[in-house]
Amino acid sequence: MQGTTSDDVDRIARFYARVQSVETDLASGEARFRALVNGLPDTIVWEADADTVDFQFVSPSAEAILGYPVSAWYEERPNFWVNHLHPEDRDRCVSFCKTETAAGRDHEFDYRMIARDGRIVWMRDRAYCVRDESGKIVKLRGLMIDVTRQKTIEAERAAALEREREARARAEAAETALRQLNATLEERVRDRTSALEQAHRELETFSAAASHDLRSALRHIASFAELLERRAGGLDDVARSHVHEIRGASIRAGQLVDRMLELARLGHVPLREEPVDLDAIVRDAIAELAPTIGARRVDFDVSTIGRVRGDREMISIVVRNLLQNAVKFTAPRPAAKVEVRGRREGLDLVVTVRDDGVGFDPQYTERLFQPFTRLHAREDFEGHGVGLASVRRLIERHRGRVWARSEPGAGAEFSFAIPAAEEGGAS
């Protein structure tokens, strides 16, 4: 056996120095590891037995995150982790962990734990299998990361999305309901309109039938009164004049019914639109009127008017009525003048009939065009108050308008405007 030499001492010293330096390295490594593990505020680093899942190490951050002392993780039985899993997640997590470990797979899963103060803490757990030299899994090591904030944000986002989806669904439902309401509203309007039209048709049919019967009765009264007059040898003058009155009154009433029937008919007969030469219509109307004027003089001053698009018969009635009115209301004058003028106004032709007759009070202008309205006594001017109402109805059926201007004693002016007939290239 050799004695201890200074070389040996040196060697031993160097050995210890190395040991020391290794120990120092180890100590500083462990300190680094500890600092690293403890410095993860949201993460629990853990180690557990692979079979029993008894915890062998849990980093101190566990207490900060869940509120239980770390010792509880080691001491609670059967198992701290299983005890404090959210009841709804417990079976799923335990079974998942077992299956994955048995299959030798590292695994990751999310679940809820109940903290000491009752808070729910969302964990994202990553578990790694640790094997011995023979390859048998002996331990599980892992990280439980507190993802509560992330989950809350996700949940809030999901809730916001859900609210948005619900709001959109509500809006769509409201829109559908509105569409349905509109559809039924249109249907209801259609039903009401058709009921109204039906009622209107029935009323028209009824009044037409009643008017015809009324006219027949008036005609019989007038006709038999006339026959009575003819054979009234036995009647004195007074009786004969009474019979004459009966006849006149029934004829006037019959004429009123005729005008009513015509007004009603003009309201619904279909328009037969074609180009209508107004100059010819005015000429014909004047020729027709001339024999009714009698002894006095009426000068017609007619300019070239043009063509309109409309129903010839209806336009003729309009022109005839306006000219008849002009002649009628100039009756007190021994010599009267009636002017007829035409001018283009945009797409319309405006026709004006002006007379120098008695005129009318402008405040009654609107009433002029109402049926059965008269502004003068029957004794002064014959008529039923239907002519101008017919004029308005016929012009309106042609999508036109009619108006009047006057001063009492200063004559009257009646105008109407209806679409002009388009003539090849001319404007």
Place this chain on the structure above:
Amino acid sequence: MSKPILLVDDSAADVALAMEALSELRLDDHVAVARDGEQALSFLRRDGSHSERAEGNPCVVILDVKMPRMSGFEVLSAIRSDPRLSRVPVVMLSTSADRADVERSYALGANGYVVKSLSFSEFSGRLRDLGRYWTAANEPPPGSVVPRA
């Protein structure tokens, strides 16, 4: 009996007025009257109560437009679709000169259209003209009954 004129009108008063007008021409004896469409067709076809009637169509049928049950238009259609009657002149008689009624009458084959005017003198004038024309001025279709002079 066969007559040169057949007047068809449901109204007793209208028949009386028409007869009054025709009497001025001394034609009233030459008028057969039917009070509705069925009677008119029965007269023209010589069936029913008219089966004993002598042969011959009237020179003119004066036919009221508005009648209960069978309208003047329906009677006119029946006349025009019967080969034995299709040439018989028919003049419609109406309370109004409604454009649609006038057109329909001519479309169905009427030979004339007369409005029952409110004034009797006007009406009787029209009816006299009508009677004179169809029974005297006009040469009726062969086989028609003409008034004996």
